[in-house]
Amino acid sequence: MxxxxxxxxxxxxxxxxxxxxxxxxxxxxxxxxxxxxxxxxxxxxxxxxxxxxxxxxxxxxxxxxxxxxxxxxxxxxxxxxxxxxxxxxxxxxxGRLALYPRVPELGSETIADLIVARTLYFDRVIERAVGQVDQLVVMGAGYDMRAYGKLQCKNVSFFELDQPSVQTHKLASLESSGIASEHVTFVSVDFGNENAVERLIESGFDTSKKTLFLWEGVTLYLSEADVRKTMGDIRNTAPAGSVLLADIYAERFIAFAGKGSRKKTLDQTGEGLDFGLNFSTNHDEVLSEFVESESMSIGETFFMGRKNDKGPFVVVVEMTIG
Ligand SMILES: C[S@@+](CC[C@H](N)C(=O)[O-])C[C@H]1O[C@@H](n2cnc3c(N)ncnc32)[C@H](O)[C@@H]1O
Known part of the structure; x- marks a missing residue:
């Protein structure tokens, strides 16, 4: 066949x-x-x-x-x-997957696999970690629908953070598609100008409860200072055992995806690329140094495209607090 x-x-x-x-x-x-x-x-x-x-x-x-x-x-x-x-x-x-979408072997991903593979790696960590937390915060949630699927049966409180325009539109779209959202607390925030955790606390986030923070597809649009500030706010507030799960991009990805016609396109919606790490050599060490400099420890990692001579183009990394 x-x-x-x-x-x-x-x-x-x-x-x-x-x-x-x-x-x-x-x-x-x-x-x-x-x-x-x-x-x-x-x-x-x-x-x-x-x-x-x-x-x-x-x-x-x-x-x-x-x-x-x-x-x-x-x-x-x-x-x-x-x-x-x-x-x-x-x-x-x-009955098979080929070309696109496909499940690539870890390390052999190409940029065409980015969204699919990243989603699968996030899912894998979430599935393991969600049973050990009481709150799940989707940061820069966009149209992520994890809070409306099978995770809903878990005993966790859901929060979603995003810019006001995106969030208001998501809420209206959820309503028009008949998807219940009462179990989710929506908090509008700009990671560049606001303390995300303060905004969460104002909305009922409990600082004594272990939390899983998802930060998928967001760090690359922020400056290093804003990424570090948000990590610091989380570290200083969330209890030990909480987890921050994020994807962090290689500088070579930021340089490639953020130039030419792609840059012009991203500029249309003010989504220029910024933060990345230099994964061209010793990517494990570079990541460890970064995460440890924010006093977090590394759990599971998925270095995508690491079999490429130029090093991985992104890592999905589980960072533990405390
Ligand atoms: C590529 S989307 C990822 C959406 C979602 N995490 C997912 O995986 O489906 C990036 C999201 O980050 C949000 N975002 C970007 N910069 C932000 C900022 N400074 N403050 C808050 N949200 C931001 C955007 O509005 C958008 O929803």
């Missing part, structure tokens, strides 16, 4: 090329132009598009993402279907 799937996929993909281009244009228009017009995050759309794709290809059940994505004005599911249809047909015939 695998050979048959390639025999059907290759001509179908070639025939579909104009349709794929049309789909990509539709997705890009919604993501860039509509997000800019509505003052929303276009990078958060990239993530929900990736997680929608994972669900559609049977990699990760996430019905809440599918419902929310259908209600968002700044993505086009029709466009995504046009882009992915030949790959989806191939997947249906072979």
């Amino acid at each position: 695998n050979i048959l799937s390639w025999v059907i996929y290759i001509p179908l993909q070639i025939l579909f090329l104009p349709i794929v281009i049309l789909g990509a244009l539709l997705v890009a228009y919604k993501q860039i132009v509509v997000s800019k017009k509505l003052g929303l995050s276009m990078t958060a759309i990239e993530v929900i598009n990736g997680r929608w794709t994972m669900h559609i290809f049977g990699m990760r059940e996430d019905k809440a993402t599918v419902s929310l994505a259908a209600a968002l004005p700044n993505t086009s599911l029709f466009g995504l279907w046009l882009c992915l249809f030949p790959l989806w047909i191939k997947h249906k015939i072979s």
Whole structure:
């Protein structure tokens, strides 16, 4: 079946090329132009598009993402279907994942795997850690739907932090897609100008309870000073045993993704890239030095693309407090 799937996929993909281009244009228009017009995050759309794709290809059940994505004005599911249809047909015939989306071997990820692999690594740590905490804080939540899926049955209080415009829009979209959100406390914050933990406390965050902080796809948009300040605020407030789970990017990724036409696109929604670490040599040591300089200790790590001669392009890192 695998050979048959390639025999059907290759001509179908070639025939579909104009349709794929049309789909990509539709997705890009919604993501860039509509997000800019509505003052929303276009990078958060990239993530929900990736997680929608994972669900559609049977990699990760996430019905809440599918419902929310259908209600968002700044993505086009029709466009995504046009882009992915030949790959989806191939997947249906072979029952396997190939090209995109796929589950790469740890260390062999490419930039095309970023959202999919990062989501899987975050999921893995969350699944283990969530049973040991009482609160879960999604920082820079965007359209993350973890608080509305299977984690909801865990005995934890949920908080979501984001910029006011993104958060207000998410709340309205949750309501219009009929997704209950009463169990989540929404706290608007700008990591650059505010103390995120103070804002959390004002909203009922309990500083005596162990907490899992998710900071997925956010540090790269902040300055090093703002990343360190937020880490310090968490360390000084959350009790021992709390965990900060984040992705931290290589300087080479920031330089590559933050220049040329990609930079111009990111500038449209004020999402220029900034913080990164130099992972070109001794990436383990570089990460340890950074995390220990903030008086946290390293738990599990996933260095993505570490088999590349230039070193990993990002790490998903579990950092423990106390
Ligand atoms: C790439 S999205 C990631 C969304 C989400 N964490 C996920 O994985 O689905 C980045 C998010 O960070 C938020 N963000 C970026 N800079 C921020 C800041 N200075 N303060 C608060 N949120 C910020 C954006 O609004 C956006 O929702």
